[in-house]
Amino acid sequence: MEFTAAATRPNIYLGPFYTYRDEDYGWTISRDNPEQVIQIFSQLSIRKGFKLRAYQYSAGGNGNSVVWAIPHERELPPPEECMYSDEQSMEHPKPDFACENVMHAVDGDYSPLSYLQAAIAYHELGEFGAMWHGCYWSAEDILPLDEYEYxxxxxxxxxxxxxxxxxxxxxxxxSLRPAFFYKNDRPTIVFYTKNDIGMIKLSRYTHTFEKESYVQKVDCEDLAFAGLGIIF
Structure with a gap:
């Protein structure tokens, strides 16, 4: 089953949910709610009994975060309580009660579109809170860029x-269109991207899901290059 690239975009508008920050805070508990990454996709929801929360890292205008799925009744402890080194480290703080895979907290209707949305949400959660040099996925253009030209x-x-x-x-x-199919009885999503960061490249993303779950294995294969892209 194929989709147009438009199907990869959020289809529920909740407004902006990132708080701009230019402070050098190191690791802190994020002020933003990563559950909105799931809520902007119509076929997905947060699994009952869980919630998503994030730690944010910021330094020199750069930023990264890490999102964890945790029991609904728990809250994230201060980052220094769940790190092996000091809070200025790029090591991700992780509570001992957090799920190993953030997608464990994601539910949905298990339709083909929901798997496509879950594949995109996986990357969006991975870049939640990213700033400047922390950004990469946001530069991925999912193909085809223009359905008419294609x-x-x-x-x-x-x-x-x-x-x-x-x-x-x-x-x-x-075909370049995003596609859903079953491989070895596993739901699978494949899509292609063009990214201009560093070397301009064409890539194929393959998301293989566990049965009746949005937990997924992701493989990215570079298929072609087109010279030097954006350096920042």
Missing amino acids: KEAESVKDYLYTLDDWSEFKTIPT
Whole structure:
């Protein structure tokens, strides 16, 4: 089953949910609620008995965070209570009661669209609270960028060359649209991206889900490069 790239975008508007910060705080408990990453997708929800909370790292205008799935009745302890080194470290603080996989706290209707949304939400949670050099996923453009131009192209290869001057392709996909299918009885999502950070590259993301779960294994394979991109 194929989707247009538009299906990968959030389809519920909740307004902005990031708080801009330029302080050098090191690790702190995030003021923002990562559950909104799930709530902006119509087919997903937070699993009963769980909630999502995050620690935020900020320094010199850069930022990263780590999101944990925790029991609904618990709260995150101060970061210094669950780290092996000082709070200025880039080591992620982790409470001993947090789930190993953040997607364990995500529920949904298990439709093909829900798996596509869960694949995107996985990356959005991974970059929750990211700033400046902490950003990477936000630069990924999911293909095809323009459905009309994609339909008009004579081939996938021809369409790709409208995006950039690629070097030799490792492989050329038969379709660039996001797709859902079962492989070895596991729900699977595949989509393609173009990213201009560092080296411009074409990549294939494969998300393989556990049965009746949004816990997933993610593989990213680079298929082609097109020279130097954005350096910051």
